[in-house]
């Protein structure tokens with residue numbers, strides 16, 4: 163009988179996918195729980211295996227199931243929710259799915275399914291060509307860290323491989339704290355095996371036999387799925403005493419954070435793994451020289467590591483062949499907030515921001531004009547539509563004081579009040595500061611007060627100057643990007659949307675929304 | 677969910693871990709899963725197990741937003757306060773929910789039925805505003821509907 167693929171991704175579950183699965187099972191259908199394809203507005207999006215491929219239906223609710231079955235869904239029958247072949251859907255077809263090629267397609271907990279879809283070839287190749295050639299592949303691919311800073315992965319791996327020590331570690335940063343981002347979560351739920359394979363490749367390349375994945379407590383579903391995936395791989399011997407060959411052990415341990423954004427910063431994360439307060443360490447030493455427990459450590463984002471298998475399988479040149487300038491390969495762009503077609507869109511670097519927001523995203527969900535777009539998480543600038551010609555590329559964004567970061571794009575319509583957004587940036591910094599630097603810890607509190615005063619309209623011009631000065635202090639006097647980058651959302655709000663800081667108090671109800 | 681502190685139960689929970697400092701967060705998570713909160717009694721026990729000072733253990737517990745030093749309600753509601761949710765009316769949603777239960781952020785009501793906590797992104801930013809109710813994800817949250825569902829669980 164034709165199998166039905168029902169997403170088990172947290173987003174689909176939040177929209178009722180479990181009820182859909184139950185209704186299908188009760189009706190006697192054979193189901194497979196998968197990840198999400200990334201078209202959030204069509205979730206729960208189910209797919210049916212028919213002759214010639216898979217066809218989709220969505221968004222499906224539990225109440226639709228009886229009607230779908232009556233319409234002959236199991237053989238691809240016509241129905242109002244019919245979407246055709248998902249790979250041919252216009253939103254999917256235009257993408258270049260490398261990191262997310264299998265997400266939403268495979269059974270995330272099946273090693274066999276993973277292998278049937280091309281999995282484990284990257285690790286096999288790495289073991290064949292040896293560690294030096296493996297690192298060379300990663301370096302030549304141009305892959306840069308997808309966690310935010312965009313540091314070349316090959317250089318990092320080489321640093322740790324060259325370090326001499328009795329033990330080394332790979333740490334996967336799955337703390338994904340940036341608002342507007344969810345790619346790590348989707349991958350851990352939809353194709354966790356690719357992350358496990360990527361971690362194994364990194365460990366083999368640097369000579370580590372132990373890795374940690376540091377995820378966040380806000381992701382209970384992803385953590386449960388990832389733990390099951392680890393167990394499935396362990397059961398096949400892919401982890402354990404002989405993972406890399408006879409008596410060549412490798413183990414991955416999943417650890418969960420405890421609701422601190424700053425623990426996404428790599429050194430705070432290492433402190434947290436060691437059982438300490440998540441306070442940022444001064445560098446040097448770099449983690450590749452003295453990281454976890456003082457040992458050489460490669461710390462990479464989920465997407466960085468999960469892309470390594472593809473590069474080893476298809477070759478560095480194939481990855482480097484797409485992209486823009488010094489940003490090679492693809493970025494899994496995450497479209498969120500007030501946008502008509504939200505979701506995960508993987509594409510080579512180089513699209514313009516306007517193409518992403520207006521063409522791919524379809525503009526706002528509310529139908530009102532786009533007013534501001536925050537790129538790169540809570541520490542990223544707010545861009546107005548006048549900057550929509552900016553190419554999506556690390557350097558091009560940086561040149562405009564913007565941030566690609568982890569690939570999040572949050573769209574706001576014209577009902578947004580940018581003074582409120584600026585105040586929130588300061589508030590977030592105050593809530594999440596690790597406390598080590600005074601400008602970040604105290605300055606962020608002062609920043610909220612100054613913005614309150616600006617909005618209340620007393621000494622506006624001198625308070626605006628004070629706010630700019632404070633931002634300068636934060637930029638210069640912060641050890642990490644939490645304090646150092648909070649000025650970007652604040653100053654971009656002030657610079658591009660000055661009118662929101664100039665309203666008469668009566669117009670904003672005498673104060674800001676909290 | 678919350679339970680009163682119980683030394684024997686705590687011992688059972690902590691027995692599963694090796695006594696090294698890197699186990700402190702896993703231990704705290706396990707204690708919170710058992711009791712719903714981290715009672716003050718846990719501090720000296722953890723300190724002696726891990727050979728740390730009480731101040732160090734306390735410092736770790738207080739650093740992380742997740743660890744509750746007071747019992748929570750039976751229903752723990754985490755509302756996302758971050759930007760993608762703000763763009764879809766998350767602020768107004770949170771205000772309505774807090775006002776209905778007459779609670780501030782992080783507070784628990786008198787009958788210990790409901791706790792409302794802020795959270796900064798649940799990775800559900802494409803279907804905002806988002807919430808977690810006792811760990812179950814909720815998307816495109818409408819305040820009236822969420823309030824009714826919580827009331828039905830009370």
Ligand SMILES: Cc1cc2nc3c(=O)[nH]c(=O)nc-3n(C[C@H](O)[C@H](O)[C@H](O)COP(=O)(O)O)c2cc1C
Pocket residue numbers: 306307308309310311312313335336337338339340423424425426427428429461462463464466467642643644
């Ligand atoms: C405040 C702060 C939060 C961060 N949060 C994350 C995060 O959640 N995930 C992540 O991968 N990197 C995060 N980073 C970046 C990491 O410090 C680090 O650059 C990254 O994990 C390196 O991996 P990559 O080279 O693969 O990107 C954060 C940095 C800062 C300053």
Ligand code: SF4
Pocket residue numbers: 424442594595596597598599600602603640641642643644645646
């Ligand atoms: S900038 Fe803020 S978060 Fe970063 S190290 Fe300093 S105090 Fe900690």
Ligand code: FES
Pocket residue numbers: 341342343756757758759760761762796797798799800801804805806
């Ligand atoms: S910003 Fe609310 S779920 Fe991500």
